[in-house]
Amino acid sequence: MPSATNRPTNRKVVLARYVTGMVGPEHFRIEEEPAREPGEGEVMVRTDSLSIDAFIRTSLNEVEGLHQQVPLGGVVVALGVGRVIESHAPGFVAGDAVSGPLLAQTYATMPAAMLQKIDDALPLSTYLGVLGLTTGLTAYAGIRYVGDVKAGETVLVSAAAGAVGCIAAQVAKALGARVIGLAGGPGKVAFLTDTLGLDAAIDYKNEDVAARLKALAPEGIDVFFDNVGGELLDIALDNIRERGRVVICGAISQYNDHSHVRGPSLYLRLAERYARMEGFTVMHFASQLGEAGAQLVQWLAEGRLQMPEQVDHGIDAFPDALRKLFEGGNTGKMLVRP
Ligand SMILES: NC(=O)c1ccc[n+]([C@@H]2O[C@H](COP(=O)([O-])OP(=O)(O)OC[C@H]3O[C@@H](n4cnc5c(N)ncnc54)[C@H](OP(=O)(O)O)[C@@H]3O)[C@@H](O)[C@H]2O)c1
Incomplete structure (x- = not known):
């Protein structure tokens, strides 16, 4: 468990300019800070993989789009999977695999209630791909x-x-x-x-x-x-x-x-x-997603579903990975592994 003096450095992708037209690295900057200590009910998660989704683009406009907007200087939205490294929340312990709105950063400190525990019998990225909410x-x-x-x-x-x-x-x-x-x-x-x-x-x-x-x-x-x-x-x-x-x-x-x-x-x-x-x-379809997930797991086990992953490495790769979605630069699930 990290102590107050040896907290890891969080590297995060923040919105530097609202996006008009094609999204690209010029719209973002990378900032660093010590990862925040979890408060009561919170956990600190080390990000394993981030899901590069088309909806992220719609949150970067100056005018309201389809989804909630990211403010200038705000951390870019992203779903991700990772592991708890410090917990102040009942039911969560260090080592737990989780998925949720981790944002585009290497460490997320957030309420445990916003996260779902996931079974690490499967590769964690499966929960962003075949079993992913947005996929x-x-x-x-x-x-x-x-x-x-x-x-x-x-x-x-x-x-x-x-x-x-x-x-x-x-x-x-x-x-x-x-x-x-x-x-x-x-x-x-x-x-x-x-x-x-x-x-x-x-x-x-x-x-x-x-x-x-x-x-x-x-x-x-x-x-x-x-x-x-x-x-x-x-x-x-x-x-x-x-x-x-x-x-x-x-x-x-x-x-x-x-x-x-x-x-x-x-x-x-x-x-x-x-x-x-x-x-x-x-x-x-929130109430039917349990049934949907169970069917997808079964088909996956039967070899009837496959999902190629295209993985870019390092949090700095996030802006360019997002651009790829809009230029057809991906086949299958686009991920960033920070
Ligand atoms: N309704 C929902 O709840 C929900 C949830 C998640 C995602 N979605 C939607 O699902 C769609 C796919 O999202 P994804 O995250 O899975 O991305 P993705 O399909 O992995 O990547 C986007 C693909 O779209 C194609 N594309 C991009 N610009 C295009 C254009 N101008 N004309 C034609 N094709 C274009 C590209 O493939 P090519 O090389 O073939 O052009 C690109 O690889 C998006 O429309 C997204 O908004 C909806």
Whole structure:
């Protein structure tokens, strides 16, 4: 247990400038301070891994975005996993593995009530990936509870080689659907078909998506799980089947300019085809996440789910890792290991 005189140094990523357009290292600075001693009910956690999530970008605008804003000089939001190194909270002891909103820093001192203990039989990063709130659980909730995907249906997933998309596509496969992925570049398309076993994949950066989709699904698609928005959403709406479902998980193509979000122009297809479009956040399904997690654990144990991790090392790598999400520089779950 660290004493008052030998507290570790906490290195944290703070917001130096509000972000307009593409996020990059110029918007942040790294600050150092002695890690704070935990008060009553608090623990000190050494960060093992931080989850690089698209939502982080939406908290860095000067104007309010989708999520709570980070103030100038504030520590950037991030979910993470780590180990308790000092506890003043009942039920938590040094060595416990935990997950929660650790923020972008190497040590977090925070109320234990904000953390969940996790089972370290699995690699800790599993709780940010396949079992992560913003990753596997989001994907499961969107495919099962919003999309209501059924065996034999045709499902299209955008950003399918990213973290959420990769699990959404595999969950749809596990439910017996035929799954087509959208991703940027031939390497990602090969990953989707050869490694994840999707039925087909379209390289939206180099192929005519509308023509390829018509060829692959001449009868249309039953479910579109959308992570991207913009033009791809319109193409999917144009191909939605009668009684189809469009699941709005996110719209990463729109996050860099939140005040000028481009909405779909082909939404009348919903009326023509008695289809629906429904958005969600994972927390709308808080009461079902236990069941969702149990199913994901089972499929993981059966080898039916895989999640490649892309790990950047050192807290200084955090800003650039975040930028990669918006440039397609990641395959699978993007993590920073401080
Ligand atoms: N509803 C919820 O509760 C919830 C929770 C968590 C996440 N989400 C959403 O899930 C989505 C995926 O997030 P994630 O954290 O898992 O990130 P991710 O998919 O691991 O990474 C983002 C991917 O999006 C693609 N992309 C980026 N900019 C694009 C653009 N302009 N056009 C097309 N594709 C683009 C890139 O892949 P390519 O190389 O293929 O372009 C990139 O790899 C986001 O929209 C996020 O907001 C929603």
